[in-house]
Amino acid sequence: MRTLLLIVLLGFIWPALSAASELDRSPAAGIGAELETSPENPYPDLLIDSKDTNILGPDLLGNDPFLMDPVEYLDDPIFEDDFTLNPSPPPISDPFEPVNRVIFVFNDKFYFWVLKPTKNAYSYVLPEDIRRCLGNAFANIAAPIRFINNLLQGEFEDAGIVLGRFVINSTLGVFGLGDAAYRDFNIEPRKADFGQTLGKWGIGEGPYLMLPAFGPSNIRDTFGFFGDIYMHPVPYISDNLTFDLGYLVENRINLLSISPDVYEELKRMSLDPYVAARQAYVDYRRSIIDKP
DSSP states (O other): OHHHHHHHHHHHHHHHHHHHHHHHHSTTSSTTTTSOOOSSOSSOOTTBOTTTOOBSSOOTTSSSTTOSOHHHHTSOTHHHHHHSOOOOOOOOOOTTHHHHHHHHHHHHHHIIIIIHHHHHHHHHHSOHHHHHHHHHHHHHHTHHHHHHHHHHTTOHHHHHHHHHHHHHHHHTTTTTTSOHHHHHHOOOOOOOOHHHHHHHTTOOOOSEEEETTTEEEEHHHHHHHHHHHHHOSHHHHOOOHHHHHHHHHHHHHHHHHTSOOHHHHHHHHOSSHHHHHHHHHHHHHHHHHHOO
16 A cells, blocks of 8 residues: 555656756746856856846946946936045145144134124124125225236136226226126126135145134145235235224124124034034135136
8 A cells, every 4th residue: 555655656746856857957947047057156146147248237246346337237327426436535634733723712712702793793783785885895906816816827717807897896886886797797706816826836735724813724825815915905005004904804894794604503513613614624725726
């Protein structure tokens, strides 16, 4: 009886085993079954098509797994921004950080104890329209700084725009109180300073500095600041040092009164305001120097 039962079971099982054996040898036996294993390649790559050996996806174990054309594989250019390996920017040199932090604390107290109350009182006394007119006039008077620096940088078209804006605003704009060049002719301002000029000439930025009352800077931009003072026309018009200092203070307070409170927002959102201010300043200066 057992012998008869064994013969019946073999009659059912043997065809199934034979069919499974044939299925294993067929090309469609399963995903990756068409890839033959060997002692050299016991674990075939399932992302490789055996017909043309084209890689269907990134090889994450390769030397450069992310340096691929995103359009070819994903048809999504945004992929390039996330996974393309870009060279890191040069580090910020800050060998004077202990001293800079002390000056940063001083500037912070100076801002909240002196500058901000003065700015608030100034804004309360003068309406915003008048303060913006004064800001236009201060910017128009400083046009020679932008004109000379654009020439030194070889930006002759921008220098012509600065000169044209100066002529238009000095006449149609009533001595620069109005920005007629932008309002009537849609001529946007062009900025340039001597620190930027030195950077365009290939001079390095040098160590980071925190200047009392003036804020973030570096060795190159500090020299540039004094260069811009030398180019400013006011010291040549007036021989009175008190008037020159008063003009500088008035310009500073008026600019603060019509500018957003960037410093307060930065301080509120950052864990280390000193590092955040340093990074923001360096990134901005590098961007205006490296732009084409």
